[in-house]
Amino acid sequence: MRGLLHEMGNIFPRWTNLLAIKVLVCVGALGTCVIAVAWYSWTPKYTRVGYMPQQPIPFDHSLHAGQLGMDCRYCHTHVENSAHSNLPAAQVCWNCHGPGKVKSDSPKLEPLRQAMDENYENYTGKPIEWVQLHKVPDYAHFDHSAHVNRGVSCVECHGRIDEMPVVYHAKSLSMSFCLECHRNPEQALRPLDQITNLGWKPEDLEPDAFYAYLAGKTGTGADDLKKADEGKVWGQELIGIHLQKAWGVHAPQDCAACHH
Amino acid sequence: MRWFFLILAIAVVATVYALGPRGAKFSSPPFMLFPDMDNQYKVKAQKPSDFFENGQGARVPVEGTEPLGFKFPVSGEGVGRTDLDFSRGSDYLNTGLFGDFYGKGFPGELTMDAAFLERGRERYRITCAPCHGDSGNGAGVVSKYWAIPPTANLIDARVRDMPEGQIFWTISHGKGLMGPYNGVTSVRDRWAITAYLRGLQAVAGN
Secondary structure (H helix, E strand, O other): OHHHHHHHHOOOOHHHHHHHHHHHHHHHHHHHHHHHHHHHHOOHHHHOOOEOOOOOOOOOHHHHHHHOOOOHHHHOOOOOOOOOOOOOOHHHHHHHHOOOOOOOOOHHHHHHHHHHOOOOOOOOOOOOOOOOOOOOOOOOOOOHHHHHOOOEOHHHHHOOHHHOOOOOOOOOOOHHHHHHHHHOHHHOEOOHHHOOOOOOOHHHOOHHHHHHHHHHHHOOOHHHHHHHOOOOOOOHHHHHHHHHHHHOOOOOOOHHHHOO | OHHHHHHHHHHHHHHHHHHOOOOOOEOOOOOOOOOOOOOOOOOOOOOEOOOOOOOEOOOOOOOOOOOOOOOOOOOOOOOOOOHHHOOOOOOHHHHOEEOOEEOOOOOOOOOOOHHHHHHHHHHHHHHHHHHHOOOOOOOOOHHHHOOOOOOOOOOOHHHHOOOHHHHHHHHHHOEOOEOOOOOOOOHHHHHHHHHHHHHHHHHOOO
8 A cells, every 4th residue: 555655656757746836837927928918008008109191192280380380270170169170171272282382283282183173184073081090989979179168289189290290199099098187187278379389388378467367257356366376386287277267167077978 | 937938038029029119100090909889880070981972971962952940050169159150141241242342341240349359360360370471461481482473461552442341252262372261261250350450451550
């Protein structure tokens, strides 16, 4: 009996003593790696940010909106009064790039001529088919006018478009991205006339003019408001809190606000 | 064990290398694992639709018809869109014309106040200033790239003497090398710009 047990003890060689632990360690390591890679790359921060599709015309925002200083609303005309921020009709480009104007025979503008120039041999009259980059899923609702008329600048959600030669997806636009701001909207609010000024800094704002504006909105005297703020740091937080109060900003966090 | 970790390390490095870092530029549409209800079969603004023959989602009303009892959508607090914003009619407000002649003065439907002028200033800065300049002197940024002729000076006597209706009509339909801006400015905004332009001319002492 003893001998038998002794023999059985030798069925498993020595190295098997640690086998279970080794397998556990390996599976653990593999799992950790898979989770780490998924954590890093299975999120809108990875799957969307940087999306930069090829457009039919290599339209350059850093030239038109940056260097030439054109306001976003020259082209995206309905961003203030509609949920949808429109892309410009070909006519808008044609007003500058039509015959006898700016670079009218540049080969880059071929699709524009096809859309607009009735005397052009390849004229089709069809709209230019820009590729859409930013998109919220169809089960979530987003409204540009609600944000733009409440002091949320384009730069918060689209990045420095005025410095991009080619537009790319700069922010994740995930649900947590939306909610991060909805929890603390004062970190983003700015005066309405600076919405399309993407390079705006809170320090640029003139305190006296700002308090005068607030006084007009709230009915409290400008001097009183100023006195109440003495000793506070002049910056985004202070400006944002004032604007939030003056406009009665309420950024919803209930599910039905965005999913209905 | 050693082999396992070696292979694992190689696999991780290869995957990370193949996937690339966050924020790297790429041009194929974003990857979606569960695109469950992301792309529903409905038409959204300015989007194509394979349902219609011409591939466009947006429909155009039948030629020569006007929708009966249709209200234009009004949204955007503070902007306060009203029916006055959309041109559909042949009266002075919508055309700047009395019969075949440019009209003088502003249409009675509009209230001239500080807010209206402020709106005009804002819209002028957005839509006209790139070509005509902030002060209206015709020397905007873009005019430098413009071959011939120099962009019109809006504060000189010629434009000052134009009736309001003609300026409105010019914004709506363009003139010579200037294209139409009726697609990008509403009726009310075009009158607001005209009013602001009168102010610029007054400031310039003409």
